[in-house]
Amino acid sequence: MNPRSSEDLFQLAPVIPVVVLSDAADAVPLARALVAGGLPAVEVTLRTGAALEAVERIAAEVSEAAVGAGTVTTPEQAEQAAAAGAAFLVSPGCTPALYEAMAATGLPALPGVATASEALALLERGAAAMKFFPAEAAGGRPYLKSLSGPLPQVRFCPTGGITAASAPDYLALPNVGCVGGTWLTPEDAVAAGDWEHVQALARAAADLRPA
Numbered sequence: 101m102n103p104r105s106s107e108d109l110f111q112l113a114p115v116i117p118v119v120v121l122s123d124a125a126d127a128v129p130l131a132r133a134l135v136a137g138g139l140p141a142v143e144v145t146l147r148t149g150a151a152l153e154a155v156e157r158i159a160a161e162v163s164e165a166a167v168g169a170g171t172v173t174t175p176e177q178a179e180q181a182a183a184a185g186a187a188f189l190v191s192p193g194c195t196p197a198l199y200e201a202m203a204a205t206g207l208p209a210l211p212g213v214a215t216a217s218e219a220l221a222l223l224e225r226g227a228a229a230m231k232f233f234p235a236e237a238a239g240g241r242p243y244l245k246s247l248s249g250p251l252p253q254v255r256f257c258p259t260g261g262i263t264a265a266s267a268p269d270y271l272a273l274p275n276v277g278c279v280g281g282t283w284l285t286p287e288d289a290v291a292a293g294d295w296e297h298v299q300a301l302a303r304a305a306a307d308l309r310p311a
């Protein structure tokens with residue numbers, strides 16, 4: 101179920117769940133719940149000590165999932181995530197060194213941008229799919245809509261402050277491939293191992309359509 105390109109990744113589902121895991125033991129049941137709900141692309145953020153092991157476990161045990169690594173902020177993390185079995189990489193922002201390291205893995209990537217200049221810098225390097233972060237704080241839907249005029253060739257995965265209620269408005273934009281967010285995996289549900297709740301949230305998100 102691994103995407104070969106960022107466009108493939110956009111095709112998997114309208115929403116990429118962004119997951120913060122403090123215990124790698126939660127990784128497999130969490131990923132299974134998301135997949136069962138209809139969201140096969142799962143982004144595990146490298147913000148915790150458990151993250152790389154979580155990526156490894158999901159990659160090894162949940163073949164229906166495409167597990168990606170998020171919060172990739174250094175070239176070393178891009179290499180570590182690829183070695184752990186990540187199927188795609190996501191970063192909150194980008195630098196030339198980080199871009200090169202992500203590209204060197206050969207994995208689909210969504211490097212992060214928040215401005216037209218940052219998007220142009222990545223276009224020059226050959227990227228046409230990007231994360232728009234932090235989506236709501238950086239200008240939200242009106243900002244992305246404005247970018248679609250001069251930069252129609254870029255497709256974005258807006259992430260940051262997006263909810264089940266606001267996602268359809270983003271998905272209606274021509275330059276949005278999918279959206280990302282943490283709302284599918286509430287901290288209390290993960291702590292309680294309430295995978296049914298996670299599955300229900302995933303199912304609702306998988307059914308989201310453009311407004």
Ligand SMILES: O=C(O)C(=O)C[C@H](O)[C@H](O)COP(=O)(O)O
Nearest residue numbers: 170171192259260261262281282
């Ligand atoms: O650290 C990163 O690289 C990230 O991926 C940041 C996340 O995209 C946001 O933290 C999403 O969080 P919500 O706003 O709760 O949906």
